Amino acid sequence: MFTFHFPFLEFTEFRCRRALLPCLLLGGVAQAAAPDPLGPLEGVRQFMATFTPDPAERSLLAYARRERLDWAATQNLFAAQVHDAPNHYLEWRGHSGLDPAGQTFTVVRAATFLRSGQALLVLTREWCAAGRCESRTTFAWQGPGGWKSVPEGSVIPLIRDADFAAGSVPACLRGVTLGVQYVPARQGTALHALPLVPAAAQQRCESAGVNMTTATRPLRLNWTPSVGKFRR
Template sequence: MLRPTHALMALLGSAALAAAPPAPLPDSALLGGLRSFLGTFTPTPGETSLLAYARTEALDWTAFQNLFSMQVTDTRARYLDWRGHTAMPTGSVFTTLRAATYPAGARTLLVVNREWCTAGSCQTRTVFGWLDGGRPGTMTMSAVKDATVIPLIRDADFFAGPVPPCLKGVALTVTYVPAWQGSTLAALAVAPRAAQQTCAQAGITPEAATRPLKLTWSPSTSKFRKGW
């Protein structure tokens, strides 16, 4: 799965990432929620992300944080972006971890997106979960399906113009990436590997042929809605 990059920074905002690993941060609703997520995290088969490594090695919270050499954590904006890499027999693997919280009355939705890349190929997963009202250090997360908080999105929504021949009739998957500002979420279309290869042979980049969708959080309905 190729890494989706088109127009993404415009949606997520830009930031200078610190070069040195920061000291572990105290828990907040955001960090407490992430810590709860990690407590029940199960890697996908064959996953090589830093999250999978931490689970395999049974690392504690502090050791997990120290795996990421570049970190942005904005607890006031309820957003974090951590990045790190590890050496594997197949080459270096780069992991990007993004998370954000979205309050809705007494409840808070946590969205965690992880992406791991090696040799120019990336895989990504997004998890949604409601956090309980406990203190940050004792929070629990109840995972929910994306359809319970995401509006219906059709493949046609990702195309502003004609669909390239290499993508006609192709079922797209969607990855959701938390945004730094504005209580929003970016929905990105991802083409299957076979379709990516077909498009590449035709000189077409699927990421350039599709557009990201901006989803805005609605606390009153506890769901995201489409639209700018």
């Protein structure tokens, strides 16, 4: 079910010789067949073609775009890659010491959710450096009509800060605007929304003895093909 890709030329050549099957090498990554036009791999490729990273984004995808790397070189930045084609899911992990801030670890998660000959791509980039993590999520429709980014609000239901509270909102979080990180499920058609607490508020909560893992909760959003949106 899962395909693990190790972007190293030696491993790829060994696998081709053992299998006695023709392999197409693209920058050291073996591509056995054309990607699914509705799959996440094709979605990420099309995303990279027009991606203009925010100056604050330090993910490896942002680095690849700023350095104008081609598609094969971009994939080779990630030492561990999981492609789960039947479940329309991929996950890439890699790290780099090229950032002035020091070592940066990136996790890319992408999934496509099908609807009538097209698919909604959910692409999340999470990067961590110096003990602090940030993330960005892109939503886009892909299919025969092309690839088009869409606003979060067009496919995600309204989520209020209070929705993340596991009980009563602790004093250290009152009036605090939370961020949201979206994580697609490895299997199925769910999307998890995780609360992101600003660093200053998190420090206040820790000083007050508030355990954030019990004070907040993730939300599960379910893909609804009939309307092309997620619902709670």
